Amino acid sequence: MSVRVGIMGYxxxxxxxxxxxxxxxxxxxxxxxxxxxxxxxxxxxEGVPVYAADKAAEFAKDIDVMILCGGSANDLPKQSPALAKxxxxxxxFDTHAKIPEHFANVDKAAKEGGKAAVISVxxxxxLFSLMRMYGLAALPEGNDYTFWGKGVSQGHSDAVRRVExxxxxxQYTIPVExxxxxxxxxxxxxxxxxxxxxRECFVVAKEGADKAAIEQTIKTMPNYFAxxxxxxxxxxxEELDRDHKGIxxxxxxxxxxxTGEGSSHVMEFSLxxxxxxxxxxxxxxxxxxxxxxxxxxxxxxCKTILDIPPAYLCNMSGEELRxxxx
Amino acid sequence: MSVRVGIMGYxxxxxxxxxxxxxxxxxxxxxxxxxxxxxxxxxxxEGVPVYAADKAAEFAKDIDVMILCGGSANDLPKQSPALAKxxxxxxxFDTHAKIPEHFANVDKAAKEGGKAAVISVxxxxxLFSLMRMYGLAALPEGNDYTFWGKGVSQGHSDAVRRVExxxxxxQYTIPVExxxxxxxxxxxxxxxxxxxxxRECFVVAKEGADKAAIEQTIKTMPNYFAxxxxxxxxxxxEELDRDHKGIxxxxxxxxxxxTGEGSSHVMEFSLxxxxxxxxxxxxxxxxxxxxxxxxxxxxxxCKTILDIPPAYLCNMSGEELRxxxx
Numbered sequence: 001m002s003v004r005v006g007i008m009g010y011x012x013x014x015x016x017x018x019x020x021x022x023x024x025x026x027x028x029x030x031x032x033x034x035x036x037x038x039x040x041x042x043x044x045x046e047g048v049p050v051y052a053a054d055k056a057a058e059f060a061k062d063i064d065v066m067i068l069c070g071g072s073a074n075d076l077p078k079q080s081p082a083l084a085k086x087x088x089x090x091x092x093f094d095t096h097a098k099i100p101e102h103f104a105n106v107d108k109a110a111k112e113g114g115k116a117a118v119i120s121v122x123x124x125x126x127l128f129s130l131m132r133m134y135g136l137a138a139l140p141e142g143n144d145y146t147f148w149g150k151g152v153s154q155g156h157s158d159a160v161r162r163v164e165x166x167x168x169x170x171q172y173t174i175p176v177e178x179x180x181x182x183x184x185x186x187x188x189x190x191x192x193x194x195x196x197x198x199r200e201c202f203v204v205a206k207e208g209a210d211k212a213a214i215e216q217t218i219k220t221m222p223n224y225f226a227x228x229x230x231x232x233x234x235x236x237x238e239e240l241d242r243d244h245k246g247i248x249x250x251x252x253x254x255x256x257x258x259t260g261e262g263s264s265h266v267m268e269f270s271l272x273x274x275x276x277x278x279x280x281x282x283x284x285x286x287x288x289x290x291x292x293x294x295x296x297x298x299x300x301x302c303k304t305i306l307d308i309p310p311a312y313l314c315n316m317s318g319e320e321l322r323x324x325x326x
Numbered sequence: 327m328s329v330r331v332g333i334m335g336y337x338x339x340x341x342x343x344x345x346x347x348x349x350x351x352x353x354x355x356x357x358x359x360x361x362x363x364x365x366x367x368x369x370x371x372e373g374v375p376v377y378a379a380d381k382a383a384e385f386a387k388d389i390d391v392m393i394l395c396g397g398s399a400n401d402l403p404k405q406s407p408a409l410a411k412x413x414x415x416x417x418x419f420d421t422h423a424k425i426p427e428h429f430a431n432v433d434k435a436a437k438e439g440g441k442a443a444v445i446s447v448x449x450x451x452x453l454f455s456l457m458r459m460y461g462l463a464a465l466p467e468g469n470d471y472t473f474w475g476k477g478v479s480q481g482h483s484d485a486v487r488r489v490e491x492x493x494x495x496x497q498y499t500i501p502v503e504x505x506x507x508x509x510x511x512x513x514x515x516x517x518x519x520x521x522x523x524x525r526e527c528f529v530v531a532k533e534g535a536d537k538a539a540i541e542q543t544i545k546t547m548p549n550y551f552a553x554x555x556x557x558x559x560x561x562x563x564e565e566l567d568r569d570h571k572g573i574x575x576x577x578x579x580x581x582x583x584x585t586g587e588g589s590s591h592v593m594e595f596s597l598x599x600x601x602x603x604x605x606x607x608x609x610x611x612x613x614x615x616x617x618x619x620x621x622x623x624x625x626x627x628c629k630t631i632l633d634i635p636p637a638y639l640c641n642m643s644g645e646e647l648r649x650x651x652x
Contacts, residue, residue: 015587016585016587018586019585019586019587020586023466024466096652099648099649099652100645100648100649103648120652125652127593129651129652130460131595132651133640133647133651134453134636134639136640137609137612137636137639137640138453138605138608138609139605139608140349140350140608141349184598259342259345259346259604259605259608260342260344260346260347260604260608261342261345261604263599263601263604265597265598265599265600265601265604267453267595267596267597268594268595268597268598269457269593269595269596270593271592271593272510272512272592273589273591274591275585275587275589278585278587278589278591279464279585279589281585282464282465282466283463283464286463286464304647304648304652305636305652306635306637306644306648306651306652307635307636307637307644308636309632309633309634309635310463310632310633311459311633314459314463318632318633321459321630321632322425322426322429322630322632323425325455325458325459325462326422326446326455326630326632
């Protein structure tokens with residue numbers, strides 16, 4: 001039997017989930033839900049219906065797990081609890097400070113509905129959280145380091161676009177190689193914000209704009225850039241569209257610590273992603289498999305990536321997993 | 327309440343487990359069991375009793391989880407099933423081909439005793455297995471690569487020591503940097519044994535031994551060296567003792583794959599370990615915590631690292647974990 005998956009929201013993430021389901025022989029896309037006019041939405045998979053988001057509950061019996069592809073700021077805080085009453089759900093909620101509140105809301109709803117929910121799935125929070133967990137478990141005395149990049153930060157790109165005189169922009173977060181090397185050597189350095197990452201901006205200025213003023217405004221912007229060494233490059237819109245269209249990202253989680261008898265060890269996990277939303281979508285689909293399985297076992301309530309047995313992510317028997325992966 | 331841990335076998339691994347328990351505020355070393363004369367064994371932790379291995383079952387009520395620190399060839403195939411009847415147990419069984427048989431034996435015993443067992447814990451099998459699992463889950467279409475080293479292979483060192491004319495030896499397994507780079511670039515190469523690893527031997531020859539013959543015998547030894555580019559260095563016993571006393575190891579697990587819409591991604595996990603047994607011991611203790619917790623929940627039978635929810639490895643509440651690690 002194939003797991004029937006629903007997609008709520010059809011942006012970058014929703015389309016990525018659709019592609020990832022096509023790679024999963026044990027899953028079938030059952031329906032896409034949208035807040036746009038369902039009749040106007042053309043999806044990639046043939047023969048799959050598109051419904052209005054507010055009608056989702058009517059399809060509770062037709063969908064084994066719903067993957068929520070909305071944003072953390074406005075969509076998921078409402079959608080995840082609302083839908084967890086009717087469906088096993090997975091979301092990628094990533095506003096760290098609000099996770100406890102979101103967890104509580106989803107947990108309550110999922111328990112009411114007797115469904116399993118997995119929140120904050122992706123790579124950070126997500127796989128990076130797992131690596132921090134395994135690092136702490138294996139080396140309880142040590143230090144954690146997370147570096148991000150090289151990759152596009154949408155939030156920082158948006159901040160640059162809001163600067164007066166800027167027509168378009170793309171911002172890259174870049175880990176400082178020398179800091180990474182110190183961490184890898186087990187030096188356990190204390191690193192300031194500036195020492196960990198640099199920021200590089202590719203900016204298209206409006207005609208006649210004061211480039212020096214733009215550069216100064218960007219570099220001194222509090223929270224976003226003031227604490228970093230920032231480089232600003234002015235380029236044409238054609239160059240931006242040609243060379244900076246992708247949404248690559250990635251990063252490093254490093255645990256450096258000592259075992260009780262005094263020897264030093266370094267654990268490192270890294271991701272190099274050509275497309276941040278495509279990879280996040282693929283991770284969401286793996287955890288949707290787990291949410292469905294938990295739900296089938298009668299487990300209800302909210303879980304995070306830290307609670308999921310790894311074997312639940314793959315469509316293989318315990319025997320196959322032990323033979324092929326152990 | 328502190329988890330009362332027993333150690334079965336007091337070699338490198340047993341001593342490592344003892345040190346790791348000392349780093350764990352939620353665990354107490356309750357007893358060490360040995361096949362040697364208990365009266366002759368001096369352990370590091372003061373006030374902890376040493377008992378004869380064959381009396382272990384008498385202490386079933388005093389120990390919450392037993393960590394088995396014997397070898398995979400001769401000890402664990404018997405010890406793990408025998409002790410899983412009485413204790414929650416963890417072992418580091420690493421003979422890949424025999425894992426299905428070992429799993430079945432331990433599962434039967436643990437179910438009879440109503441205990442939880444976790445087998446094949448360490449870093450490979452162990453953390454590396456986990457990384458292969460997460461890699462497959464996140465990138466179902468892709469390739470897996472595991473490289474080992476730079477590190478000491480005990481089996482290969484022993485093989486060199488058995489060569490006529492050899493007094494002592496130490497063998498290092500070294501990943502080929504150019505192969506690693508090709509994998510990291512997402513080239514998905516097909517690599518032969520020779521292309522993945524080289525082997526480096528430091529050999530102390532007996533007085534008057536034929537060094538050319540030794541070198542030739544090593545380099546052409548089937549299974550161990552014939553399929554590799556092997557370098558042999560002759561050094562003195564003093565140099566071997568001074569420069570090659572440690573047991574470092576490590577390696578790399580890389581998953582390279584494409585998501586459905588066509589973009590490429592690389593996931594990489596690596597370990598750099600100053601002491602292989604010390605790190606393995608530390609991982610064993612983390613999974614002992616999980617075995618105890620599973621047992622307390624009334625779950626019985628055999629599990630592997632792929633079945634354990636990551637959160638079970640740490641002594642923190644779900645709330646703390648979500649706040650600090652997610």
